[in-house]
Amino acid sequence: MRNRTAAVGPHRSRLQDTAVNTTHSGPHAARRADDATPDRIRRIRVSSVRLPLDTPVSDAKVLTGRQRPMTEVALLFAEIETENGHEGIGFGYSKRAGGPGQLAHAREVAPELIGEDPSDIGRLWTKLVWAGASVGRSGLATQAIAAFDVALWDLKAKRAGLPLAKLLGAHRDSVRCYNTSGGFLHTPVEELLDNASASLANGIGGIKIKVGHPEHKEDLRRLTAVREELGDDVPLMADANQQWDRPTARRMGRALEDFGLVWLEEPLDAYDSEGHAALAASLDTPVATGEMLASVAEHWELIRAGAADVIQPDAPRIGGITQFLRLAALAEHQHLQLAPHFAMEIHLHLAAAYPYEPWVEHFDWLEPLFNEGLEIGDGRMHVPFRPGLGITLSEQARQWTREECEITDRP
Template identity: 75%
Template sequence: MTSTQPQPSAPAPLAATPDRISGLSLALVYLPLASPISDAKVLTGRQKPLTQVAVLFARIRTEGGHEGLGFSYAKRAGGPGLYAHAHEIAPELVGEDPSDIGRLWDKLVWAGASVGRSGLATQAIAAFDVALWDLKARRAGLPLAKLLGAHRDAVSCYNTSGGFLSTPLESVLSNVDAARERGIGGIKIKVGQPDAHADLERVAAVREHLGDGFPLMVDANQQWDRPAALRIGRKLERFDLTWIEEPLDAYDAEGHAALAATLDTPIATGEMLTSAAEHWNLIRQGASDFVQPDAPRVGGITPFLRIMALADHSGLSLAPHFAMELHLHLAAAYPRTTWVEHFEWLEPLFNERLELRDGRMLVPARPGLGLSLSEQTAAWTAEEATF
């Protein structure tokens, strides 16, 4: 008697959809900053001051008349690369069902498989992925946070833009006052100068100005080695910091884990990572108390949600990096402690403004991300294409 092994069945055809992607458009925009910005990477000679941000916008349109807006970004370098890769893979979306976001993310990754599943390749995909989620929420008539399943209608927020090392201490203190008057709930300042004593004096001045108990964070932007991070971290303990951010190289999971296990002050890191897999490496080694993914950098909302699930499973807090207009919605959908970073840099690109109240940023009631591009954005557009 002959037996046969069951043969794998063919994938079931996708159900019919009432809507399809009819077209999309791309734009590469260079957003100028009011003044050059420097953190520790500039003071240590590793980078030049930041003068502009390159933003990649994607608009996705459907046959049913729906539209979604998404974006990604690059600082100092990478804008033309993001645009070129997005331009090459954009036609893959035409004719597809916009609701199949996970499948479309995979399709775009495989379209550029030879250039990898992290870094610039997925950062270009992020603009499409965010646009698809925005479209889905708009079509449902819900803010993105509500579509994802919000745990709160407002998120604790802290300001970073007023505390760069290129800003004199007197101006930092004035910025602190202005931020608190606006309704900011925490202050982060940059550290990591070649002279650690200058850092400690700066932190001491800000802590005295804020008073005890007001949330204060510091960010070293990867500029310490392991011995320096431990030594300075111990000296920072007396300032009752909410966290110390990026004390070591972004990929030094082992070093961050040792600091997190040794210091009383929580460790935050992750903003420079460009995939869910890289974040899992940090999370599984206990390298941070606050996970800091950046949705445009990791490839969009789809991989960001995977990172959120890993962080939640590990009992960690969440503090997404930059792009508050997007991360507010994601942070609102996280069940544990979360912060959103207040950076007003991207505000000129949009007509809408986020509301601050009593130390928290309010989730807007508008559908999707609740964003529309300002007229000024057109003047800053360097390249654009329609498919």
């Protein structure tokens, strides 16, 4: 081993290098002097953060009685540190319920990562999902491991000294963005208009408002007011949050055609791929859906059925960035538009790496959790120059931490 390492130098011939590589091929071959230094995961911190919302939030699911107004968001953070001092941060989330379950599952499987090479992200995702496979390979189980997967990608990009989008292979340095957090159903029309105008003044490019009132004329009234206030050129989206049946979705879809919507979102139950496909075929307005699905396999059912013109995956919900990239490849193959749901701090990078011009959703809810903000202007959200995701946890996030644990031992 010493002799081989000593022999490698600037005066070796190409033939000599070839001979050395051929002689010492195989899994136990000696490393060249310029090989990357191996690294191992030595410490993981998992924490549960409860983010309070200033105002209880209602969408169509609240008006139909299926859910209570949302008062907080439960965040699951994973911070990973290696023997060589590299660090990565990732997060997932849940709304209304599931936060404690995600934390419990994450704590159980986290020891599987200790001692592992952090670059082996695909293999580690598989290892984690099989560690908890008795409770399934989608839903809460994969949402819990999403925080680890995101942290590993963040760490890998930081080691490379690149923003995550650049590591993945960016197609653009900024992404069209639209605001959702100002357009919920609990918001009076006057405030809705003020929120929309403020978003546009702050450089956001489009506005999404919620629909799904029991009285359908109220949806039309609100949309009419927004369109008249903003004009015909501002991109406008509408989101029914799965609360229409098929006949209602057909009637409302036809009624909304005149508004020139960028898309009509979740008009039907998230798992009704046939209904979405029939609706998409009957409307000029593009149909968007996918945010509530919890695996690549579930999204594939939508894609295969032709149920969406715009696919809206959520990386934390489907298991992290590794799974998102698999899904993005399927969506690209079908020439679908992409508009990831929520978590803009993650999805900005993933959308920037998608071949077709995407959208990213602006939510201001998570901004207090991070020391860094995202630059927005001229209707676009800009990929930060900082390595990795480009975020660090704020002191406020530490104050909102309900529970945390540190893992340093193998299982």
